[in-house]
Amino acid sequence: MGDVRGGKTALVTGITGQDGSYLAELLLAKGYRVVGVVRRSSTTPYERIAHLVDRIELLSADLLDQTSLVDAMAEVHPDEIYNLAAQSFVATSWNQPVLTGEFTGLGVTRMLEAMRRVVPKARFYQASSSEQFGMVQETPQRESTPFYPRSPYGVAKVYAHWITVNYRESFGLYAVSGILFNHESPRRGLEFVTRKVTDAVARIKLGQANELRLGNLDARRDWGFAGDYVDAMWRMLQQETPGDYVIGTGETWTVRQLCEEAFGYVGLDWRAHVVTDPRFARPAEVELLVADPSKAKRALGWEPTVRFRQLVRMMVDADLARHRMHVPSPA
Ligand code: NAP
Numbered sequence: 001m002g003d004v005r006g007g008k009t010a011l012v013t014g015i016t017g018q019d020g021s022y023l024a025e026l027l028l029a030k031g032y033r034v035v036g037v038v039r040r041s042s043t044t045p046y047e048r049i050a051h052l053v054d055r056i057e058l059l060s061a062d063l064l065d066q067t068s069l070v071d072a073m074a075e076v077h078p079d080e081i082y083n084l085a086a087q088s089f090v091a092t093s094w095n096q097p098v099l100t101g102e103f104t105g106l107g108v109t110r111m112l113e114a115m116r117r118v119v120p121k122a123r124f125y126q127a128s129s130s131e132q133f134g135m136v137q138e139t140p141q142r143e144s145t146p147f148y149p150r151s152p153y154g155v156a157k158v159y160a161h162w163i164t165v166n167y168r169e170s171f172g173l174y175a176v177s178g179i180l181f182n183h184e185s186p187r188r189g190l191e192f193v194t195r196k197v198t199d200a201v202a203r204i205k206l207g208q209a210n211e212l213r214l215g216n217l218d219a220r221r222d223w224g225f226a227g228d229y230v231d232a233m234w235r236m237l238q239q240e241t242p243g244d245y246v247i248g249t250g251e252t253w254t255v256r257q258l259c260e261e262a263f264g265y266v267g268l269d270w271r272a273h274v275v276t277d278p279r280f281a282r283p284a285e286v287e288l289l290v291a292d293p294s295k296a297k298r299a300l301g302w303e304p305t306v307r308f309r310q311l312v313r314m315m316v317d318a319d320l321a322r323h324r325m326h327v328p329s330p331a
C-alpha cells in the first residue's frame with residue numbers, strides 16, 4: 001500500500017534520534033507519509049519527535065531482528081528508506097564492540113535484505129560517516145579517499161558502507177551512502193562533545209556548575225548543522241542514478257576552539273572551567289576531519305547554510321533557555 005494521500009512514503013529507522021527528528025520534519029513539509037521505526041523499550045524515548053507524533057506513524061522493529069524488518073517493509077511498502085539507526089557513539093563502541101558491529105554493521109545487511117526481498121524498487125539511504133576516514137589518508141577527505149577506521153564504530157560503518165555499495169552493484173538496488181561529517185544541533189545527544197560543551201556553558205553561566213571535564217582538546221572536526229544534512233540525504237535519493245556523496249562544510253575546528261567560542265559567547269573564559277581528564281580520551285583518536293563537499297555541491301546543489309559560530313551560538317542559546325526553565329534535556 002503506497003501513500004493514501006498520493007505522495008511518497010518514507011520509512012525512517014532511527015527516527016527518535018537527532019537526524020531522524022529533523023528528517024521527519026523535512027519529509028512532512030514535502031508532503032510525505034512518514035513511518036518511523038522504533039525499537040521496543042520500557043520507556044518511550046520520543047522527546048525529539050514529541051511535536052511530530054500526531055503527524056507520523058510509528059512501527060516497532062529492531063535492526064537486530066530480520067523478521068521485524070521484513071514485516072516493516074511489507075506493511076509500509078515505502079518508496080524511500082532512510083537507515084539512520086545505529087549505535088552512534090564512538091566511545092561506547094570500544095566498550096560494546098560486538099553490539100556496535102551488530103547494530104551499525106550487520107543491521108544494514110538486514111535492512112538491505114528486507115528491501116531486496118520485499119520492495120526492491122524502493123530507494124535506500126545509508127548513514128555513512130566521516131569516521132570511516134579515521135587516520136586520514138588525504139586532506140580534505142572526498143568520496144575517493146581510502147578508508148582507515150580507528151574504532152569499532154568506524155569499522156562497522158565501513159562494512160555498512162561497502163555492503164550498501166555491493167547490494168547496489170550486485171542486485172541493481174537504488175542504494176546510496178551519504179558520508180556525513182559531524183553534524184550537531186540543540187537536539188544532539190549530551191554525550192557528544194559539542195552538546196557536552198554547550199550544556200556545560202549554560203549551566204556554568206547560570207551558576208549551576210563550575211567545571212567541565214573533557215578529553216583531547218586538539219582533535220579537529222568539520223562541524224555542521226543537522227538540519228542542513230538531512231536535506232542532503234533527501235537530495236541523494238532524488239537523483240537519476242544512485243551514488244555516494246561526502247557532506248560537510250569544508251572547515252575544521254579544534255575542540256579547544258569550540259570551547260573558546262562557546263564560553264566566549266556568554267562572556268566566560270573557558271580556561272577557568274575546562275579540565276582535561278584522561279577518562280574522556282580514546283584508545284585511538286581521529287585527529288583531523290575536514291570535508292571536500294564539492295561533488296555534493298555540483299551534483300545535488302547542496303550547500304551548508306549554518307557555519308560553525310552560528311551553530312555553537314544556536315546550541316548555547318537553546319541550552320541556556322532550557323536550563324533557565326529547568327526543562328529536562330531532550331537527549
Ligand atoms: P542518534 O541521535 O544516536 O540516533 C540513533 C538512532 O538509532 C536512535 O533513534 C536509536 O533509537 C536508533 N537505534 C539504535 N539502535 C537501534 C536498533 N537496534 N534498532 C532500531 N533502532 C535503533 O544518531 P544521529 O546523530 O541522529 O545519527 C543518525 C545516523 O547517522 C547514525 O547511523 C549515525 O551513526 C550516523 N552519522 C551521524 C553523524 C553525526 O554527526 N550526527 C555523522 C555521520 C553519520 P533509540 O532512541 O531507541 O536509542
Ligand code: GDD
Pocket residue numbers: 088089090091128129130131180181182183191192193194196213214215216217219220221255280281282285286289
Ligand atoms: N564525546 C566527547 N566527550 N568527545 C570529546 C571529549 C569529551 O569529553 N573531549 C574531547 N573529545 C573529542 C573526541 O575525542 C573526538 O575527537 C571529538 O571530540 C568529537 O567527539 P564526538 O562529539 O563524540 O563525535 P565523534 O567525532 O567521535 O563522532 C560523531 O561524528 C561522527 C562523524 O564523524 C558521531 O556523531 C558519530 O556517530 C559520527 O559518525
